[in-house]
Amino acid sequence: MSASLPIDPERQRLVNAALLAILPERCVLSAPEDTRPYECDGLAAYRQLPMLVTLPDTEAQVLAILNLCRELNVPIVPRGAGTGLSGGALPLANGVVISTARMNRIVRMEPLSRVAVVQPGVRNLAISDAAAQHGLYYAPDPSSQIACTIAGNVAENSGGVHCLKYGLTVHNVLRVRVATIDGDIIELGGESLDAPGLDLLAVFIGSEGMLGIVTEVTVKLVPKPEKARVIMASFDDIVTGGNAVARVIGAGIIPAGLEMMDRTSVRMVEPFVKAGYDTDAAAILLCEADGTALEVDEEIARMTEVLSNAGASAIAVSQSEAERLRFWSGRKNAFPAAGRISPDYYCMDGTIPRKRLAQVLTGIAKMEETYGLRCANVFHAGDGNLHPLILFDANKEGEFARAEAFGAAILALCVEVGGTITGEHGVGVEKIGSMCVQFSSAELSAFHAVKRAFDVHGLLNPDKAIPTLNRCAESGKMRVSAGLLRFAHLERF
Numbered sequence: 001m002s003a004s005l006p007i008d009p010e011r012q013r014l015v016n017a018a019l020l021a022i023l024p025e026r027c028v029l030s031a032p033e034d035t036r037p038y039e040c041d042g043l044a045a046y047r048q049l050p051m052l053v054t055l056p057d058t059e060a061q062v063l064a065i066l067n068l069c070r071e072l073n074v075p076i077v078p079r080g081a082g083t084g085l086s087g088g089a090l091p092l093a094n095g096v097v098i099s100t101a102r103m104n105r106i107v108r109m110e111p112l113s114r115v116a117v118v119q120p121g122v123r124n125l126a127i128s129d130a131a132a133q134h135g136l137y138y139a140p141d142p143s144s145q146i147a148c149t150i151a152g153n154v155a156e157n158s159g160g161v162h163c164l165k166y167g168l169t170v171h172n173v174l175r176v177r178v179a180t181i182d183g184d185i186i187e188l189g190g191e192s193l194d195a196p197g198l199d200l201l202a203v204f205i206g207s208e209g210m211l212g213i214v215t216e217v218t219v220k221l222v223p224k225p226e227k228a229r230v231i232m233a234s235f236d237d238i239v240t241g242g243n244a245v246a247r248v249i250g251a252g253i254i255p256a257g258l259e260m261m262d263r264t265s266v267r268m269v270e271p272f273v274k275a276g277y278d279t280d281a282a283a284i285l286l287c288e289a290d291g292t293a294l295e296v297d298e299e300i301a302r303m304t305e306v307l308s309n310a311g312a313s314a315i316a317v318s319q320s321e322a323e324r325l326r327f328w329s330g331r332k333n334a335f336p337a338a339g340r341i342s343p344d345y346y347c348m349d350g351t352i353p354r355k356r357l358a359q360v361l362t363g364i365a366k367m368e369e370t371y372g373l374r375c376a377n378v379f380h381a382g383d384g385n386l387h388p389l390i391l392f393d394a395n396k397e398g399e400f401a402r403a404e405a406f407g408a409a410i411l412a413l414c415v416e417v418g419g420t421i422t423g424e425h426g427v428g429v430e431k432i433g434s435m436c437v438q439f440s441s442a443e444l445s446a447f448h449a450v451k452r453a454f455d456v457h458g459l460l461n462p463d464k465a466i467p468t469l470n471r472c473a474e475s476g477k478m479r480v481s482a483g484l485l486r487f488a489h490l491e492r493f
Helices: 009-020 032-038 059-072 124-134 150-156 200-204 238-250 263-273 293-309 321-332 334-340 354-371 399-416 432-438 441-454 469-474
Strands: 052-054 076-079 096-099 106-110 115-118 173-179 185-189 213-220 227-235 257-262 283-291 314-317 344-347 374-380 385-392
Touching (some): 106 124, 227 238, 238 257, 238 283, 238 293, 257 321, 283 293, 293 314, 344 399, 354 374
Antiparallel strands (some): 173 185, 173 213
């Protein structure tokens, strides 16, 4: 667990006075009791009291803060709702947090064009609530959608249980308006099918606040399906369940959602939510079909056949909308339910090829013995995005360190089988060491070059997501092939 670094009081007074000269008093927080809620995001193991917190109401105020911080050489940490799980919004003792939570207005809803233009602090679920009267909704649905903001979703390229069919944030955002560290406003993307120039929108989405501050987002809306039903399939062992995922996709079926939970996660969730889960199963799959009534009935029948042939020991199909929502409520409440069986948990996030699911789940089971910790597996099985919950007790000396080592080992296994160290939670500070496992020095240098192109001053969310080459070398995680370090002549940051 991290401890806060001290704040320089003289520096704090100087920057605070400068901010109050350009912002209303309500927009600047400096007292510890006011800044304490911003000391961490969802990764509460890492904490740092920020020097100052700003809460701008307008885009003009965002620009004013950026200009001031650039002039005074003050680093900036952007923040949405603080629901991120990788420490991406971890403050700095010498930095200013810019929270866009107050910029929470839906600018306009265009049902005929099927787009919504929203400010950065609008909650994910609020977009769908506003679009519902037009028979539309915003598809990406992370488990934190009741609280997380659209700018945070853009920063992390968030997904959700329906991302297999409808895509991640990057597939559902058309345009982003960005305030740069140089005090300019740029627009990436557009409301047409294509935009002129390089596709910098795709570069910006998932950049974790390192390239600019989001001030407005145009999202794509999709029609609400006429009908949706979900299958709960039980399996007697987790390997069979993992192989069944590949069988469903191999049959040419793209479910609206395809999620997997192991016995540990099912048994921690069921008493909490009473979703009707099979607590005797080694693993369950939740497979959803949506569309017209005819399409749904046909797809449910096809998936039932595939799952039966793949070795499902039991199959239940939702018979009402209430039952469908109840099935999903267990999956969406898996993280809070972990508190029923463990004082603490460490949520990992990695992505693997679907065909490697069984192999990786078996590997994680062996790691439980190696590290002496339990792990509940809950994940987006359809796109191979794993969310292992490593259960530990922070009050026991050394357990958090073991949990971190366990998590790093899972991510290394993801890379080994052809996957990646994150799917939707981002890198932040949590996985910065694992970046050294996955990427070569040349690749990391390219990432730093992109960062410099947007932020030559290095003030936007510094020391997050992209490790320096020296850091990789010092941690012993720099990738070396045949005893040689490729591109050894390149700059070492």
